[in-house]
Amino acid sequence: MIILMMNKRGLGEQFNWIFIIISGAIILGFFTMFAVKYIDLEQNKEDLQSIRDFGNVLSALEKLQTGDNGASIDSNNPEEGLRFGYKLRLYYNCQDAEAKISINDGGFATYQLNDEIIFTENEQYVHSLDMWLLPWRFPFHITNIIYLSDISKKYYLVYDSSNRDYINNLELSEAFDFQIVESSNFEPKENSKVVFFTSREPSEKTIESLKEGISDISFIYIDTGKKMVTFYDNGWGKTVEYYADELMYGAIFSSDSESYDCGVKKALSKSRDVGNLVIEKANVLNQINKNTGCNYNNLANMIRNFMAGKYDLLNQIEKQNKPGSGCLWLY
Amino acid sequence: MNKRSKYSKRGELQTQETILAMFIFIIIIIIGMTVFFRYQENNIKVSAREFYLEQFSNKILTLPDTGEFVYTEAGFKKNSIDTTKLLAFQNLVSKKKRYYNEVFGYANITLYQVYPSKISKKCSLIQVTDCGIWEIYTNIPIEANSKLRKETPVSLYFPKEGLYTIGILSVEAYNV
Numbered sequence: 222m223i224i225l226m227m228n229k230r231g232l233g234e235q236f237n238w239i240f241i242i243i244s245g246a247i248i249l250g251f252f253t254m255f256a257v258k259y260i261d262l263e264q265n266k267e268d269l270q271s272i273r274d275f276g277n278v279l280s281a282l283e284k285l286q287t288g289d290n291g292a293s294i295d296s297n298n299p300e301e302g303l304r305f306g307y308k309l310r311l312y313y314n315c316q317d318a319e320a321k322i323s324i325n326d327g328g329f330a331t332y333q334l335n336d337e338i339i340f341t342e343n344e345q346y347v348h349s350l351d352m353w354l355l356p357w358r359f360p361f362h363i364t365n366i367i368y369l370s371d372i373s374k375k376y377y378l379v380y381d382s383s384n385r386d387y388i389n390n391l392e393l394s395e396a397f398d399f400q401i402v403e404s405s406n407f408e409p410k411e412n413s414k415v416v417f418f419t420s421r422e423p424s425e426k427t428i429e430s431l432k433e434g435i436s437d438i439s440f441i442y443i444d445t446g447k448k449m450v451t452f453y454d455n456g457w458g459k460t461v462e463y464y465a466d467e468l469m470y471g472a473i474f475s476s477d478s479e480s481y482d483c484g485v486k487k488a489l490s491k492s493r494d495v496g497n498l499v500i501e502k503a504n505v506l507n508q509i510n511k512n513t514g515c516n517y518n519n520l521a522n523m524i525r526n527f528m529a530g531k532y533d534l535l536n537q538i539e540k541q542n543k544p545g546s547g548c549l550w551l552y
Numbered sequence: 553m554n555k556r557s558k559y560s561k562r563g564e565l566q567t568q569e570t571i572l573a574m575f576i577f578i579i580i581i582i583i584g585m586t587v588f589f590r591y592q593e594n595n596i597k598v599s600a601r602e603f604y605l606e607q608f609s610n611k612i613l614t615l616p617d618t619g620e621f622v623y624t625e626a627g628f629k630k631n632s633i634d635t636t637k638l639l640a641f642q643n644l645v646s647k648k649k650r651y652y653n654e655v656f657g658y659a660n661i662t663l664y665q666v667y668p669s670k671i672s673k674k675c676s677l678i679q680v681t682d683c684g685i686w687e688i689y690t691n692i693p694i695e696a697n698s699k700l701r702k703e704t705p706v707s708l709y710f711p712k713e714g715l716y717t718i719g720i721l722s723v724e725a726y727n728v
Contacts, residue, residue, distance in 0.1 A: 233563060240567070244574050251581050258585075262592045269596060273603045280610035283617065329600040335611070336618060358627035363619050495619035497648075501640035509636065509680050509712055542626065549636075549711045550625045 268330035271305045275322065276332050278303050282354045283337060283365055291355035291365070293396035296372045304349040311345045313476075315483035318490050338488045340471035341369035343480055353394035357467045360539045361499050361552035363492045366467050368474045370397055375413040376473060379404050383420040387445055391466075411435055416473050417442045428453055441472055452478045461485060464532050496528040499552050506549055515548035516541070609702055612723045615661075616706045623709045632709035632716060638663060638686040639677055645689050653691050658726035661689040665708060667718040681713075696726040 296302030324330040353368040440453035450472040475481035503521035623634035663686040671684030
């Protein structure tokens, strides 16, 4: 009888312990779930605030009146810069000439790029960004092109004897870490991009030797004569044509040929929109300005051909767009 | 025997009470968490909406500086809206209605001159001078859930007269 009672008491205690463990686990589970969900929510809030700040900066940049060299925001300078306050994954996605920027998982933290033309890496893990804004005239003002980069990224612009002057005359932003180096004498470091402006595309063997021991490095080759850009991805890939220096700079900041090509197409699409308007303005000027000496029609035709792909007309258009004798600026 | 059965029953009762208390506690936690997260999620949704409104406001603020509207000389921006471009844009929109409907959606973009004088006549290719309203883009839906209206002051430039005036750019966006 006593044994039976002791057994029952023992069973009761065991049951108590099991009960405590199960209910403890349930409560602990709830609090863990709460903590995880709360962190997730706070992350979403932070991401949303970051994309809002980013959007506001972009709008301010778009509106900014700049000189020929544009304007820069150098995040290494403590008095300026776009700092997020924490490290985040910034994604740039461009498909069918439609682009967007998103932070971490995206969701609400997504910024649709409508008129803005941006060139940047597809994925970056950053706490702050350097920015460069360059007005693009092609030949009329199209928009301000924006280039974004991780502040710790290095850019090696490589020349040989044939391109030394060209590369030295490039008017590059000081916000980025550009290093102009000779092809025969340079050693790239981690988190860098090597841009070859050399007379010939470097061999794959050369690239592999430069890559040795470095994990985060990429290469592009820019043929300034043919105005072609080639990206290296386990071998030289598809070439993309560019039509202006402002677009060529875009290649330096892009991840791959697809993303760059999409950016170029988006820029050209915007240029066609503005071009169509300039042609229409020529019609308006013809109607309001009856001065027969003003040849707006000829200029409009040239712009039409220019937009159809005859980019060699650029200088001629620029020469013809001169006011005087009662004529007005077309653009 | 009776005493033992009494103890056992009290023990069972205590266990049942504890389970019930635990059950109620868990239910309270679940309700609390649901309410808390709903509230937080709503906050995020409100912030997201504010962000979209900000984007809309920014778009309006930057509209006068876009290549389509800004007055330029040799491609250099001059910080004013070119009134001849406004007329050109009106024409272009009527020619390429489908394309611009895709770009601007349901919206109404109008520009009013307010200084030095308010003129209620609409500007068009027929009425280039002595007018003060430019209906740049109009695509108003038959039925809309909500409407957002924003206005911003702008500088207007009349290239033929070489004259600067002040205007109000009004943008109405419709949510269908």
